[in-house]
Amino acid sequence: MTSLKTQIENFEFHPEVYVYPTPRTYTSKLTKAEFTKDLNVYIHIPFCKQACTYCGYLKIVNSDLQETYLDALLKEIKTNHSILKNNIKTLHFGGGTPSLLSTKNLKQIIDTISNINPNILNTADEMSIEATPESINYKKFSEFKKLGINRVSMGLQTLVDSEIKLCKRNNFSKQSIEAINILRKVGIPNLVLDLMIGIEGQTVESFKHSITSLIKHRPETVELYAVGLMPNTRIKTHNLMTKKEIYECYDIGRKLFLDAGYHQDCHNRYVIPNKGSFFQEDYLFQGLSLIGFGAGARTYAKNIHYRNNYSNKAHKKAILEYIDDINNNKSPIKSAIILTENEKMRQYIIYNIESLDKKEFRRKFNISFQEQFPQLHQDLTNLNLIQEDWRRISLTTKGLNFRDLICKHLFSENVRKLEEEYRPK
Numbered sequence: 394m395t396s397l398k399t400q401i402e403n404f405e406f407h408p409e410v411y412v413y414p415t416p417r418t419y420t421s422k423l424t425k426a427e428f429t430k431d432l433n434v435y436i437h438i439p440f441c442k443q444a445c446t447y448c449g450y451l452k453i454v455n456s457d458l459q460e461t462y463l464d465a466l467l468k469e470i471k472t473n474h475s476i477l478k479n480n481i482k483t484l485h486f487g488g489g490t491p492s493l494l495s496t497k498n499l500k501q502i503i504d505t506i507s508n509i510n511p512n513i514l515n516t517a518d519e520m521s522i523e524a525t526p527e528s529i530n531y532k533k534f535s536e537f538k539k540l541g542i543n544r545v546s547m548g549l550q551t552l553v554d555s556e557i558k559l560c561k562r563n564n565f566s567k568q569s570i571e572a573i574n575i576l577r578k579v580g581i582p583n584l585v586l587d588l589m590i591g592i593e594g595q596t597v598e599s600f601k602h603s604i605t606s607l608i609k610h611r612p613e614t615v616e617l618y619a620v621g622l623m624p625n626t627r628i629k630t631h632n633l634m635t636k637k638e639i640y641e642c643y644d645i646g647r648k649l650f651l652d653a654g655y656h657q658d659c660h661n662r663y664v665i666p667n668k669g670s671f672f673q674e675d676y677l678f679q680g681l682s683l684i685g686f687g688a689g690a691r692t693y694a695k696n697i698h699y700r701n702n703y704s705n706k707a708h709k710k711a712i713l714e715y716i717d718d719i720n721n722n723k724s725p726i727k728s729a730i731i732l733t734e735n736e737k738m739r740q741y742i743i744y745n746i747e748s749l750d751k752k753e754f755r756r757k758f759n760i761s762f763q764e765q766f767p768q769l770h771q772d773l774t775n776l777n778l779i780q781e782d783w784r785r786i787s788l789t790t791k792g793l794n795f796r797d798l799i800c801k802h803l804f805s806e807n808v809r810k811l812e813e814e815y816r817p818k
């Protein structure tokens with residue numbers, strides 16, 4: 394593997410490492426999963442009204458499968474009733490575009506969970522839904538709020554109309570700002586706005602414009618996503634910014650957000666202190682299990698990670714197979730990876746990479762980070778990517794920029810091999 398030093402000198406880019414092991418490595422069969430008592434719940438809604446050029450997430454556009462999918466989803470939730478009796482700390486609807494659900498359908502899902510676990514509204518710190526600006530209207534989101542939704546994560550991607558057009562999206566800046574104003578009127582306490590870095594036609598200057606326009610609306614949380622080139626998308630790569638410019642955008646974003654009073658919550662998230670957050674990710678990184686429902690949904694238990702019917706090429710087929718499996722009382726779980734003690738240690742570092750508690754690490758794994766990874770520790774120090782005191786190893790500002798590249802150096806041999814062998818299907 395190329396050294397970190399060379400990778401950084403060449404401004405190599407690695408897409409966000411959200412979970413470890415990465416889903417491309419799920420090649421095992423399922424064994425019994427063990428969940429933590431406090432639990433995150435994820436629901437995948439794979440329907441959209443548009444196919445954005447860069448997006449490889451599991452979804453279908455303008456489909457008539459919604460009702461049958463919903464029936465299957467409710468059945469899958471009921472089948473997992475014993476796990477859902479744990480303390481549900483977060484519920485997140487992701488997609489696709491879950492904000493396209495009608496209030497009736499969203500209520501059906503939440504009711505199904507709360508019939509199993511009537512305490513959910515007391516234990517959940519966060520009930521969150523992803524949305525596109527065009528799907529926001531006052532009546533629907535007032536009802537969503539009454540159902541317990543307290544966080545809306547809305548994908549703007551850019552506030553430059555020519556870029557929206559190139560992405561084949563419909564949220565021109567006027568619609569985006571209207572949607573923000575509606576969500577403010579509804580009184581959603583945690584408004585999250587997503588912006589992307591490196592979409593077609595975007596320049597460093599136009600990215601800066603999107604950020605300064607967005608900051609005026611004071612969203613509690615902002616997520617910045619550098620575009621990952623996913624299989625089977627329609628993104629045209631000839632007019633994308635360079636990797637070096639992507640890193641420049643990270644620095645520009647950080648400066649603008651910090652100057653505006655935001656706090657950098659993690660490598661790609663800025664929050665208004667004590668207001669913004671993404672608890673589902675925080676709790677996952679703190680070691681809470683996550684159970685996912687729906688096509689392509691992943692579950693992260695203590696001893697195993699697994700995924701329901703999925704394809705990154707044939708999205709509709711995967712969704713139909715998921716529905717079929719559920720209707721035929723078959724398990725929709727198709728692939729998994731068992732976590733060895735070594736993988737658990739690597740996962741712990743990756744999830745805590747921004748600030749690793751040295752004492753806690755030694756307590757858990759009976760070794761220090763430096764003893765376990767002497768060469769990497771030295772490289773991180775020499776390259777000024779970490780700072781260290783007696784308690785913690787923390788990423789520096791430079792380290793935060795290169796967080797995903799650093800994570801890649803923590804992947805085990807086995808995970809690297811499985812990643813290399815992976816072919817989209």
Ligand SMILES: C[S@@+](CC[C@H](N)C(=O)[O-])C[C@H]1O[C@@H](n2cnc3c(N)ncnc32)[C@H](O)[C@@H]1O
Pocket residue numbers: 447448449450487488489490523524525526547548549550587588589618619620621622623
């Ligand atoms: C699954 S989308 C859901 C939001 C909603 N469907 C929308 O598009 O507005 C969640 C976020 O993932 C990000 N995303 C989508 N495709 C991406 C890609 N190829 N690389 C990086 N981030 C991506 C976008 O910022 C998007 O807002």
Ligand code: SF4
Pocket residue numbers: 440441442443444445448449450452488489490525548
């Ligand atoms: S970015 Fe959002 S709206 Fe666009 S295709 Fe992906 S999930 Fe659907």
